[in-house]
Amino acid sequence: MMTSVSPSSVPKKSFFAENKKTIGGILGIIIAVAIATQPLPSGLSAAGLKAVAILCWAVIYWVFDVFPDYVVGLAMSALFVITKTAPMNVAFAAYSSDAWWLLVAAIGLGAAATKTGLLTRISLVVLKIFPATYKGQVMALIGCGTFLGTLIPSTTAKMAIMSPVALSISNALGFEKKSPGATGIFAACGTGFNLSSPFLMSSSFLAYVAVSLLPKAEQAQFTWSFWFLCAATWGVVLLIGCTLSIFYLYRPKGNVKLASGFIDEKLNELGPFTKEQKLTLGVALACLAFWMTQSLHGIPASIVGVAGLCILLALNVCSREDFRKLIVWDAIIFLGSVTSLGSVFGTLKIDAWLGSLFGPILAPFASNIFLYLATLSIIVYVLRFFVISVGSAVAVLTLVFAPVSAAQGIDPFIAAFTVYCAGNVWNVFYNSIVWVVAYYATGGDMVEFKEMRKFSIAYMIISIIGLMASVPAWRMLGLLK
Numbered sequence: 001m002m003t004s005v006s007p008s009s010v011p012k013k014s015f016f017a018e019n020k021k022t023i024g025g026i027l028g029i030i031i032a033v034a035i036a037t038q039p040l041p042s043g044l045s046a047a048g049l050k051a052v053a054i055l056c057w058a059v060i061y062w063v064f065d066v067f068p069d070y071v072v073g074l075a076m077s078a079l080f081v082i083t084k085t086a087p088m089n090v091a092f093a094a095y096s097s098d099a100w101w102l103l104v105a106a107i108g109l110g111a112a113a114t115k116t117g118l119l120t121r122i123s124l125v126v127l128k129i130f131p132a133t134y135k136g137q138v139m140a141l142i143g144c145g146t147f148l149g150t151l152i153p154s155t156t157a158k159m160a161i162m163s164p165v166a167l168s169i170s171n172a173l174g175f176e177k178k179s180p181g182a183t184g185i186f187a188a189c190g191t192g193f194n195l196s197s198p199f200l201m202s203s204s205f206l207a208y209v210a211v212s213l214l215p216k217a218e219q220a221q222f223t224w225s226f227w228f229l230c231a232a233t234w235g236v237v238l239l240i241g242c243t244l245s246i247f248y249l250y251r252p253k254g255n256v257k258l259a260s261g262f263i264d265e266k267l268n269e270l271g272p273f274t275k276e277q278k279l280t281l282g283v284a285l286a287c288l289a290f291w292m293t294q295s296l297h298g299i300p301a302s303i304v305g306v307a308g309l310c311i312l313l314a315l316n317v318c319s320r321e322d323f324r325k326l327i328v329w330d331a332i333i334f335l336g337s338v339t340s341l342g343s344v345f346g347t348l349k350i351d352a353w354l355g356s357l358f359g360p361i362l363a364p365f366a367s368n369i370f371l372y373l374a375t376l377s378i379i380v381y382v383l384r385f386f387v388i389s390v391g392s393a394v395a396v397l398t399l400v401f402a403p404v405s406a407a408q409g410i411d412p413f414i415a416a417f418t419v420y421c422a423g424n425v426w427n428v429f430y431n432s433i434v435w436v437v438a439y440y441a442t443g444g445d446m447v448e449f450k451e452m453r454k455f456s457i458a459y460m461i462i463s464i465i466g467l468m469a470s471v472p473a474w475r476m477l478g479l480l481k
Contacts, residue, residue, distance in 0.1 A: 024064020032057035043356055048348040050085045055341065055396070062392045069389050070330040073337030086344050093343035094336045098302040099212035099219075103153075103205050104332055105305025109284055110152035111326035112312045116276045118284075119161055122148055124267050127169070132258035134181060137169055138188040138246055142239060145192015150202040151284050154328065155434045158193040163438035165189075167446055168266070173256045183447045184250030186438070187455045191242040194434050195459060198421050199235030201227040202291065206394050206423075209335055210416040213342040213398045218412065224291035224301065226477075230413065233473050234421065237466035238459075245458040250451075276317045283308045331391070338395035345399055355403035366408035369480060373418055373467040376401060380422035381460055384431055390423045397423075411479035421463045426456045 016023065036053035040046060058076040062069055080091035094100045113119050123144045130140035145162065152158050166189035167182075175181035197204035201224045211222045222230075290297070290304040312318050318326065345351045365372045380397060397419045402412035426432040429449050439447070474480050 028057045028060035070334035073334045094339040102302035106153040108309040113151045128263040141188040142192040146196040155194045159438040163441045167442040180250040181252030212339040223294040233470040234466035241462035351403040355407040359407040377422040409481035
């Protein structure tokens with residue numbers, strides 16, 4: 001017999017929750033109009049004031065999720081043109097940039113790796129090399145996620161693919177769901193395939209977004225290899241710190257070990273190493289090699305990526321249908337719109353205005369680089385409670401803080417990198433789509449969120465330590481005066 005659910009037993013949403021989009025829609029328009037009709041601030045042009053008003057409208061619509069992020073992004077760029085704030089070639093500048101085409105190519109290569117199952121196969125091979133113990137598999141997931149994650153620049157896609165693998169490892173180790181051991185395996189997967197992404201440039205498209213928002217004169221030097229040099233210290237601190245945190249926070253009872261042949265069984269389920277997987281691996285490794293040696297041959301990273309994607313499309317590793325469905329065009333359009341803000345800000349001198357506006361406020365912190373890094377990280381941690389999209393958070397906050405940093409003798413990259421690292425938190429359930437995807441990909445009951453919040457707090461501390469430890473390297477590389 002079917003049982004009905006009493007209306008009174010269903011929890012009622014609050015007035016705000018039920019009307020969030022409406023409230024945000026009205027609030028965004030009111031604030032934008034209020035800003036646009038203000039007297040011109042010193043140092044800002046009339047077009048610059050309109051651009052700030054339109055950006056504030058977009059940010060509020062992103063925060064309140066009034067419309068999908070890519071719709072708001074496109075509308076923002078269109079409004080710049082409609083209101084004669086910026087010409088077409090400035091408002092949509094990113095779509096003809098190296099960074100945007102590199103993004104398209106990288107996501108296309110990642111789509112091929114996803115379709116062929118390449119990431120899962122190679123990850124299992126790496127997992128087999130490590131000890132079959134709990135600690136061994138934690139280190140294996142972190143290690144293979146960090147270095148194999150360069151195959152797919154979408155952390156969301158990687159977590160969707162690999163979190164079920166982490167669940168199968170947890171089950172094979174005999175861990176009950178929501179137990180410390182299961183949580184540790186989940187956290188290790190998230191560390192390798194998500195949190196470590198700032199370490200290697202091709203691990204996430206957010207690195208390309210960050211670089212595209214730097215001053216034009218600086219963008220060329222941030223090749224794959226130079227990014228690695230800048231991020232290496234932070235990456236080492238992160239990997240060591242997160243590994244030790246998992247061992248401390250999530251200690252399983254007793255000694256556990258994977259059953260003999262477990263990994264081999266999983267590999268057998270995948271079948272033989274296919275032609276498509278070999279082609280994808282070959283193209284991905286070739287692209288990575290060209291990206292790492294860009295300073296020697298001078299071929300732009302975007303051209304290398306597009307060439308690799310063309311090869312896979314020509315060899316039918318990805319079909320026309322795959323090209324339509326597997327490449328996340330909504331994310332690409334969204335990122336194109338937010339990275340175009342760099343051109344808008346530069347053309348209208350908004351970046352210089354922000355530097356003069358916030359520079360005096362942050363100057364006392366900037367005089368001590370360690371205090372500055374901690375302060376900027378904490379500001380981003382707080383703002384991430386409100387700005388849900390990591391992409392929009394990185395873009396907008398980089399645009400705000402990069403010119404402020406430059407005014408204090410701190411290279412804009414340091415501000416962009418700090419914002420990028422600090423954005424990867426999961427302190428409330430809704431503010432990280434990457435972690436939420438992984439949570440539901442494992443059935444929604446592998447871990448308890450309150451236990452993962454402990455790990456997020458540990459990450460926040462580790463990230464700040466890693467940034468501070470990077471200061472000597474940044475001085476050697478000329479990023480600090």
